[in-house]
Amino acid sequence: MSINRWTQQRRLIWEAIKDRTDHPTAEELYQGLRRDGARVSLATVYRTLRALAREGLLRELHGPGPDRFDPNTSPHYHFRCRVCGRIFDVEIPYKDELDQVELGPGFIVTSHAIVWEGICPACREKGRDAA
Amino acid sequence: MSINRWTQQRRLIWEAIKDRTDHPTAEELYQGLRRDGARVSLATVYRTLRALAREGLLRELHGPGPDRFDPNTSPHYHFRCRVCGRIFDVEIPYKDELDQVELGPGFIVTSHAIVWEGICPACREKGRDAA
DNA sequence: ATAAATGCAAATGCTTTGCCCAAGT
DNA sequence: ACTTGGGCAAAGCATTTGCATTTAT
Numbered sequence: 001m002s003i004n005r006w007t008q009q010r011r012l013i014w015e016a017i018k019d020r021t022d023h024p025t026a027e028e029l030y031q032g033l034r035r036d037g038a039r040v041s042l043a044t045v046y047r048t049l050r051a052l053a054r055e056g057l058l059r060e061l062h063g064p065g066p067d068r069f070d071p072n073t074s075p076h077y078h079f080r081c082r083v084c085g086r087i088f089d090v091e092i093p094y095k096d097e098l099d100q101v102e103l104g105p106g107f108i109v110t111s112h113a114i115v116w117e118g119i120c121p122a123c124r125e126k127g128r129d130a131a
Numbered sequence: 132m133s134i135n136r137w138t139q140q141r142r143l144i145w146e147a148i149k150d151r152t153d154h155p156t157a158e159e160l161y162q163g164l165r166r167d168g169a170r171v172s173l174a175t176v177y178r179t180l181r182a183l184a185r186e187g188l189l190r191e192l193h194g195p196g197p198d199r200f201d202p203n204t205s206p207h208y209h210f211r212c213r214v215c216g217r218i219f220d221v222e223i224p225y226k227d228e229l230d231q232v233e234l235g236p237g238f239i240v241t242s243h244a245i246v247w248e249g250i251c252p253a254c255r256e257k258g259r260d261a262a
Numbered sequence: 263a264t265a266a267a268t269g270c271a272a273a274t275g276c277t278t279t280g281c282c283c284a285a286g287t
Numbered sequence: 288a289c290t291t292g293g294g295c296a297a298a299g300c301a302t303t304t305g306c307a308t309t310t311a312t
Contacts, residue, residue: 066302177276
């Protein structure tokens with residue numbers, strides 16, 4: 001399935017995510033849309049997000065818990081709070097040289113990802129350390 | 132649940148994973164154990180792997196598909212084949228300086244992970260590119 | 263008109279949990 | 288003896304899918 005038809009719900013879903021920097025889950029997007037009175041189903045949210053990712057308009061992020069989606073497709077890095085699980089964008093510039101590494105005979109490298117882990121400001125303030 | 136009692140099945144599960152470098156899933160471990168005639172349940176494999184990870188004897192790896200487990204707990208990096216999904220260890224030494232980065236006010240960094248993506252030798256040979 | 267997309271609900275994959283029995287210290 | 292851990296089957300969550308209906312082109 002590619003994006004052949006720019007339907008009502010695809011437009012809504014895209015509008016809902018395109019400027020977000022908080023890497024929402026499908027469920028979060030769905031809840032937001034419904035709160036705004038949009039008539040979409042969760043299945044369509046999933047189908048659309050996956051399709052957009054396949055088209056290169058979105059990036060899928062995997063980790064503990066549900067998948068998250070990132071509308072920022074330019075190469076960049078992430079930070080994951082080990083307390084709340086939220087993902088933040090990292091300002092450190094993408095290191096192109098890391099895509100040039102030799103990992104061994106026959107290995108083809110197309111990209112790399114760096115994810116820092118730690119505690120975000122909000123969780124640090126709440127003092128709830130994850131022991 | 133911590134590892135208080137070193138039971139039969141915990142010993143078996145630990146033996147089954149401790150020297151592996153192929154980052155097996157719980158299911159894969161379970162199948163291997165059963166093939167060898169071990170009397171363990173999949174639930175116990177999951178419970179044990181999670182417990183071992185909590186104790187710091189194992190690392191949990193998240194990605195598309197089921198979780199994978201890595202008995203190598205010294206800091207190191209990974210490569211993920213985008214065709215077969217397998218994870219390989221990367222020989223490039225851990226960059227301690229990346230744990231010293233300043234991500235912003237209030238952010239506490241405890242570690243980082245780098246995952247390279249591309250095509251592994253086996254899949255490259257089969258010529259099955261993931262387009 | 264035709265092919266593609268949606269909604270719904272059922273199905274699926276992975277993982278966790280409750281409960282009662284077995285086993286470790 | 289006193290717990291902790293295991294098995295089993297059920298429950299749980301995240302996600303996908305089949306199918307009849309709607310909608311974009």
